[in-house]
Amino acid sequence: MTQHNTQQAQRQAAMAVLAHAEAGEIAARLRAIPLPGHQDLREPENGLVMLRGRVGGDGAPFNLGEATVSRAAVRLASGEVGFGYTLGRDGEKARLIALCDALVQSRDFGGLVERDVIAPLREQLMIRRKQAAEETAATKVDFYTMVRGEG
Amino acid sequence: MYVAVKGGERAIENAHRLLANARRGDQSVAEVSLDQISEQLGLAVDRVMSEGSLYDRELAALAIKQARGDLIEAIFLVRAFRATLPRFGASEPVDTGAMRVKRRVSSTFKDIPGGQILGPTFDYTHRLLDPSLSQGFVPEAPAVAAASTAPTPRVTDILGRDGLIETSPQAEDGASVGDLTREPLNFPADRYLRLQNLARGDEGFLLAMGYSTQRGYGRNHPFAGEIRFGEVEVEFATEDVGFAVPLGSIELTECQMVNQFKGSATEAPCFTRGYGLAFGQSERKTMSMALVDRALRARELGEEVGAPAQDEEFVLSHSDNVQATGFVEHLKLPHYVDFQSELGLLRKLRKEFAEASAESNTPDTMKEAAE
Numbered sequence: 001m002t003q004h005n006t007q008q009a010q011r012q013a014a015m016a017v018l019a020h021a022e023a024g025e026i027a028a029r030l031r032a033i034p035l036p037g038h039q040d041l042r043e044p045e046n047g048l049v050m051l052r053g054r055v056g057g058d059g060a061p062f063n064l065g066e067a068t069v070s071r072a073a074v075r076l077a078s079g080e081v082g083f084g085y086t087l088g089r090d091g092e093k094a095r096l097i098a099l100c101d102a103l104v105q106s107r108d109f110g111g112l113v114e115r116d117v118i119a120p121l122r123e124q125l126m127i128r129r130k131q132a133a134e135e136t137a138a139t140k141v142d143f144y145t146m147v148r149g150e151g
Numbered sequence: 152m153y154v155a156v157k158g159g160e161r162a163i164e165n166a167h168r169l170l171a172n173a174r175r176g177d178q179s180v181a182e183v184s185l186d187q188i189s190e191q192l193g194l195a196v197d198r199v200m201s202e203g204s205l206y207d208r209e210l211a212a213l214a215i216k217q218a219r220g221d222l223i224e225a226i227f228l229v230r231a232f233r234a235t236l237p238r239f240g241a242s243e244p245v246d247t248g249a250m251r252v253k254r255r256v257s258s259t260f261k262d263i264p265g266g267q268i269l270g271p272t273f274d275y276t277h278r279l280l281d282p283s284l285s286q287g288f289v290p291e292a293p294a295v296a297a298a299s300t301a302p303t304p305r306v307t308d309i310l311g312r313d314g315l316i317e318t319s320p321q322a323e324d325g326a327s328v329g330d331l332t333r334e335p336l337n338f339p340a341d342r343y344l345r346l347q348n349l350a351r352g353d354e355g356f357l358l359a360m361g362y363s364t365q366r367g368y369g370r371n372h373p374f375a376g377e378i379r380f381g382e383v384e385v386e387f388a389t390e391d392v393g394f395a396v397p398l399g400s401i402e403l404t405e406c407q408m409v410n411q412f413k414g415s416a417t418e419a420p421c422f423t424r425g426y427g428l429a430f431g432q433s434e435r436k437t438m439s440m441a442l443v444d445r446a447l448r449a450r451e452l453g454e455e456v457g458a459p460a461q462d463e464e465f466v467l468s469h470s471d472n473v474q475a476t477g478f479v480e481h482l483k484l485p486h487y488v489d490f491q492s493e494l495g496l497l498r499k500l501r502k503e504f505a506e507a508s509a510e511s512n513t514p515d516t517m518k519e520a521a522e
Contacts, residue, residue: 008394016384019399048233049387049398050241051206052328053350053428055342057305057405059319061244061328062343064350064428066233067206067385069398083392087385087399088207129251133298136253139269140296142261 007105014104014114015097017122019086023093025124029117030096036109037077038099044072044091070094080105174219188212197402197431198222202472203229204332204351206401206430223353223472230473241328243386243395247405247428248305252381254432257306259374259409265303270380271432306377307407307424316409316422338464345447345467346440350429352470354436360460361442369446369458373425376409380432404429406437410445412452423452 018026048066055062072084072094082102084094103113175182189196189212199211203226211229218224254270257263269275310316320342322328329344336344349357364371383403386395406427414420425445427437446460459465469475 012394012397016397019397045237047237047239048205049239049385050330051385051401052242052244053247053346053403054244054319055346056307056319056424056426057247057407057428058308060322060326060343062346062350063241063328063330063332064245064347065201065204065206065430066238067242067398067401068210068236069239069387071239073391083389083396085387085389085392085396085398087401088209130298131295132253133251134295135293136268136270137298138294138296139254140266141269142267 010110010114011101011104014100014118015085017118017125018084018097018100020125021121023090023096025121026093026096026100026117029120030099032116033103033109033112035099036103036106038074038102039077040072040095041075041081041098042071042073044070044094046070046089046091072098074098074102076102076106078106078108174217183216185209185212185216188215194432195220195222197429197433198354198436199225199229200430201433201436202226202351202353203233205229205233223476227473227476240387240389242398243388245383245385245401245403247379247383247403248303248308250303250379250381250383250403250405251400252303252379253402254381255303255377255379257375257377259376260306260309263303263306263309263377265299265301303379305379305405305407307409310376310409310422314419314421317412317424319424336467338467339450340463340467342444342448345463346426346428346444348467348470349427349440349443352440353472353475354433354439356470356472356475357439357443358435360446360466361439363458364442364446364460369449369461371423371425371445371449371454372411373408373442373445374410375438376407376424378404378406378434378438380404380434402431404431404433404437406434406441408438408441408445415453423448 047069049069050066051064052061053064054060067087068089070084070086070089070091070093072091074082074084074095076082080102082098082100082105084096084098084101086093086097100113100117103109104118189208192212192215195215196208196211199214199222200206200208202222203211203214205211207229210232211225214225214228214232215222217228252265252268252270254272255265255268257267261267307316311318329341329347331344331347336348340348363369365373381402382400384400385398387398388395404427408425408427410423410425412421412423423445425441425443425448427440427444429436429440443460443466446458447463447466449456449461450463454461456462
C-alpha cells in the first residue's frame with residue numbers, strides 16, 4: 001500500500017509539472033530517451049471539466065464555469081498504462097503526458113523520465129514562477145494611516 | 152406568436168460576405184492575431200471567459216475577433232461552442248487560499264500576513280490618455296524584489312479565528328452540487344446556484360445592481376475585506392486514473408466583502424460576508440458579484456426585503472446577457488404575421504371608437520350626459 005501511495009505521489013508530481021509545459025517542450029525532452037514500444041489506448045479527445053469554487057473560499061462547493069480539457073491514454077509494450085489530462089485543447093500534449101505517465105510507472109524507464117524530462121521541466125517552471133513572484137513582490141506596499149493634526 | 156418567414160437566402164449570404172469584409176476592415180492594415188488579442192486585450196478575454204463560462208483563452212480571443220470586439224456577441228459564441236463538447240466531470244473545488252497571488256489588497260486591515268500587493272492595476276493611475284502607447288511602445292522591464300515564501304491567508308480566515316465574522320456554510324455529506332446548466336433554476340435558489348448564476352452574469356448588470364445597494368436600495372455597509380488575483384491549481388478526480396489528476400492552473404479573481412450584521416436574539420453580532428469569484432483578472436465583476444451575493448442573503452439574515460438587488464427572482468432572471476440579448480434582439484427579426492394581426496385588431500378598435508364617438512354626438516346621449 002505504501003509503495004502504491006509513493007508511486008501515486010510520483011505520478012501526481014510529474015503530471016503537475018507536465019500540465020504546465022508546452023507539448024513541444026515535452027516532446028523535445030522525450031527525444032533524449034530511447035522510447036520503448038507503446039500505443040494509444042485512447043486517442044486524444046477534447047471535452048469539458050466543470051470548475052468548482054467554494055462559497056466564501058472555504059465553504060460548500062459551487063459550479064464556477066467550465067474549462068476545455070484534453071485527455072489521452074497510452075500503453076507501453078510492457079503493459080504500463082499512462083493517462084494524460086491537461087487544460088486546453090492540445091491533444092498531442094495530452095498524449096505526451098500519458099506517455100510520460102506510463103514511463104514514470106515503468107521499472108526500466110521511471111528513473112530516466114524523471115531525470116531527463118520531468119526534472120528539467122520542473123526547474124524551468126520554478127524559474128518562471130520565481131521570476132513572476134519577484135515582479136509581484138516589487139509591488140508590495142505599506143499604507144500608512146494618516147493622523148489628522150500633529151500627534 | 153412568432154411565425155417563421157422563408158426566402159432571402161441570397162441577401163443573407165451576401166450580407167454575411169459583407170460582414171466578413173467589414174470585420175476585416177481596411178486590408179492595407181495588418182490583421183490582428185489571436186495571440187495579440189490574448190496578450191494585449193487580456194481583460195476582454197477574461198470577461199468573455201467569465202461570462203461565456205468557459206476557461207479557454209484562445210477560444211475567447213477567437214470569439215472576440217469573430218464578433219468584431221462585441222463582447223456580448225463573443226460570449227454568445229463561446230456559450231454555443233461549449234455545447235458541442237462532452238463533459239468529462241467536475242474538478243475538485245479550487246483552493247483560493249493557496250493561490251499564487253499576483254495582486255491582493257484589503258481595505259479593512261493595512262497589515263495583513265503576506266502583505267498588500269498591488270500587482271498590475273489601474274488603481275492610482277491618473278486616467279490620462281497616454282499618447283506614447285499609440286505606436287511602438289516598449290515598457291520598462293518590471294521591477295523585482297525578493298519574494299516572500301510566507302503564506303497569504305484569506306483575510307476572512309483571519310477574522311474568522313476570533314469569531315468576528317460568520318463562517319462559510321458547509322456542504323452536507325453527500326450533497327450534490329446543483330448545476331443550472333443542467334437543471335432549470337427554481338426559486339428560492341440555494342446560495343451555490345445563485346453564485347453560479349452571478350459568476351456567469353453580465354458585469355454591467357451586476358455593477359448596476361451592486362451600486363444600487365451602496366446608494367441605499369438594500370444598504371448593507373460593505374468593506375472590501377480582500378480582493379485577490381492570481382493562479383490556482385486545478386485537480387480533477389477521475390475514475391480511470393484513480394486519483395486527483397493535476398490539470399494545470401487557471402487565473403482567478405476573488406472578492407470577500409465584509410458587511411455589518413446586528414445579530415439577533417440567538418446570535419451575537421458579527422460581520423457577514425458576500426462572495427465573488429470569476430475567471431481571469433475581473434475585479435469590478437467580483438466586487439459587484441460579492442455585493443449582490445450579500446444583498447440576496449437579506450431574507451436568510453432576517454433583513455427587510457424590498458430593494459431590487461435583494462429580489463432573487465428579479466436578479467437571477469435578468470443577469471444572463473446571452474438570454475437577455477436573445478430576447479431583446481429577437482425583436483428585430485421579421486414579425487410580419489404578428490404585426491398584421493395587431494394591425495387588424497387596431498383597425499377594428501379604431502372603427503368601433505369612431506362609431507361610438509359618432510353615436511355620442513347624437514342628441515340622446517348628450518341628454519344622458521347632461522343628467
